[in-house]
Amino acid sequence: MTRLVVIGNGMVGSRFVEDLLGADAAGRYDVTVVGAEACEPYNRVLLSEVVAGKHDLSALTLPTPQSPRLTVLRGEQADHLDREDRVVVTAGGGRLRYDRLVLATGSAARVPPLPGLRAADRGDGGGADDGTLTHGVHGLRSIDDAREIVAATLNAQRAVVLGAGVLGMEAACGLARRGVAVTVVHPASTLMERQLDEEAGRVVELAMSGLGIDHRVGVGATEALVEDGRLRGLRLDDGEIVPADLLVLATGTVPSTVLATTAGLSVDRGVVVDDDLRSPDDHRVFAIGDCAQPPEGGSGLVAQGWEQSRRLAALLCGSISGGAELLPTRPTAASPRPSSVGSDVVRLKAHGLDVVTMGVCGSQRVDDPAQRTLRLSDPDVGRHVEVVVSGGLLVGATCVGAGAVAADLVTTYTRRTPVPADPAYLLLPALMPGPASAPTSPDAIPDDATICRCNGVSKAAIVACVHDGATSVPDVAAATRATTGCGGCSDDVCALVEWLSPAASTSKDALGTTAMAFSPSDVRPGENHVTKGKHMNHNAETAAS
Structure with a gap:
């Protein structure tokens, strides 16, 4: 029996365990999972909808598969790795021997280096949330975070969301849905800059105003104002003070790489892995999900982690014969890496805002003369549709306020359907009165x-x-x-x-x-x-x- 230890019991770690047990028809693996959280794994993607009141926390639970070959240690923190002895040492002193080790430690909410955010500000330059936050300041990364934010809305009068990426926008709309006055502060020149260019961002800004959500775009924060240990406001870099008794940090994440770093594994932004998701320093150690840095880079989307889970489970169950060592493999023409087309489709789960993007999009994209871009923008009605075509295929799209058109474009994009000779036809449904297309049987x-x-x-x-x-x-x-x-x-x-x-x-x-x-x-x-x-x-x- 091969001893496999998985560190991390989140959306990717728990999915990997299920994928592996399902693929391990020969019963080769005895699996132990070490999870820092004491609860069952849960759908972290929907935490913003808990804030919005659309879900109860219990509806997010993802039960663990049952198997006599599976042991799950909940509420147990992995302290360090002894790679020479092939042992995971837990904070409680436990020693777990492994033949294969999978790191699925995820990421932590990033806390920016602003004075006043931490109860005992150390001025250490920010990073992962390893200190107590000031009363009224919250990240949104765990069930506990969501529970605390919901509780805070009972008394909060004014909230600020710092950061207007996907999570920040969803959190802002959720808070507004609960009746809290919300201001979004975002230092970049446009909202959701990874998905939206400035033109699309302006359309979203107008839609936010219609929802009663205020915004400060292109302006950063310099200090959290605290009085008697409680948040009172946020000072911006233009001198404005935005009053607030609730601050939600949506300023990105930091891959959880401490275990890998202290074990001497290569770490850049995340744990460096090759095409087989294996550490170049130790062929027995793998990393998947937010903590990993594959050759193509991390997207921060769970779809990428789930694709890695399936791929690694197939690799581990298909590359071992008897007691043979697991040797590196690489994609070949005969056995290519599974397609990831469609894993970068982003839908904003925000009450009152309809935003869908895919592929080539955003204000930071690189100009490519091989790509043709067509757009229809009508800010007065809250609509913006852009398509990017190359080689007869749809390679990117941005849709604001055009949900039905977005669905058609998602289908075209993910199925790699050839586009019309004149790609302007892709925009025509947005001009049709009523539904873009009739319901399909x-x-x-x-x-x-x-x-x-x-x-x-x-x-x-x-x-x-x-x-x-x-x-x-x-x-x-x-x-x-x-x-x-x-x-x-x-x-x-x-x-x-x-x-x-x-x-x-x-x-x-x-x-x-x-x-x-x-x-x-x-x-x-x-x-x-x-x-x-x-x-x-x-x-x-x-x-x-």
């Missing part, structure tokens, strides 16, 4: 069409699942993982199951909502009317991130 959807993009679940997989006896969305989630990522496909999966099994009690009994007519053109139907019951399907995932 499920029987007209190709079998290989991807329904759940987070988990790569096709229509064919859902059809097969229902034919095998699934009668509800939770059944489909347990068997395929569909709906267990961002949750955006829940209504489509519901409608598809209902179409396949008219007698199934999908929408009312299992979800607490009425199923829509299936339409792949609707990006997030019912987004603003999510119910607790609907998302209890997350609990069924590991019974499957």
Whole structure:
């Protein structure tokens, strides 16, 4: 039996364990998981929706698979690695021997080096949150963070969100939905600069104003103002003081690499790994998810971590014969790396804002003469659509306030469908009155069409699942993982199951909502009317991130 230790029990670590146990038909591995958090793994992607009141915390839980070959140590911190003796030493003094070690330690919320953010400001230049924050200052990285922010909104009158990336925008909209006056402060020249250029960002700014969310874009913060140990405001670099009794930090993350660093493994921004996700310093050690730095770089999106999980599980279960050493392998023409097209699709889960981006986008992209860009921008109605075409394919798109068009573009992008000879036709649906396209009958959807993009679940997989006896969305989630990522496909999966099994009690009994007519053109139907019951399907995932 090969001893495998996984450090980290988050969305990627727990997914890897499930992938490995599912692929390990020969029963080669005895798996031990060390998780610092005392709870079951949970869907961290949806924490902002807990802040918005769309989910209860219990709906995010991802149960651990059951296996006699699996031991999970919850609430146990890995202290250091002894690579020479192949041992993980825990904070409690435990010693876990390994033959293979997988680091899935994730990342921590970055706390910027602003005076006043920490209760005992050390002026150490920021970094990971390793100190107590001032009362009223919160990150948003864990269930505890979300719980504390929700509790703070009961008394908070004015909130500031520092950072307007995806998480910051979602948090701001969530706080506004709870009735708190919100100001977003972002030092870059545009909101969500990794996804939006300045023109698209201005359209989003106008939409935010319509939601009652104030913003300071292109202005940074210099100091958190504290009185009697409590936050009172934020001083900006132009001298303005923004009053606040609640500050949410959405200033990025720092990969958790302390274990790797102290063990002498190569670390840059993350734990350096090769194409096989293996440390170049130790062929027994691997890293996946936010803590890893693969050759292509880290995206910070869970889809990349899940793709790494599947790939590593396949590698470990397919490359060992008897007691042979696991030797490095590289992608070849005959066995290429799995496609990651579609893993960079970003949907903003924010009440009142409709933003979808994919591929080539954002204010920091590099000009490429081989790419042709076409755009339609109408800020007065809150709409901006941009497509980027190269080699007859859609290689990028930005959609603000055009959800139905965005869904069509996502399908074109992820399926690598050739675009029209005149790519301007891609923009025409945005000009049509009413819905961009009529609802499509499920029987007209190709079998290989991807329904759940987070988990790569096709229509064919859902059809097969229902034919095998699934009668509800939770059944489909347990068997395929569909709906267990961002949750955006829940209504489509519901409608598809209902179409396949008219007698199934999908929408009312299992979800607490009425199923829509299936339409792949609707990006997030019912987004603003999510119910607790609907998302209890997350609990069924590991019974499957």
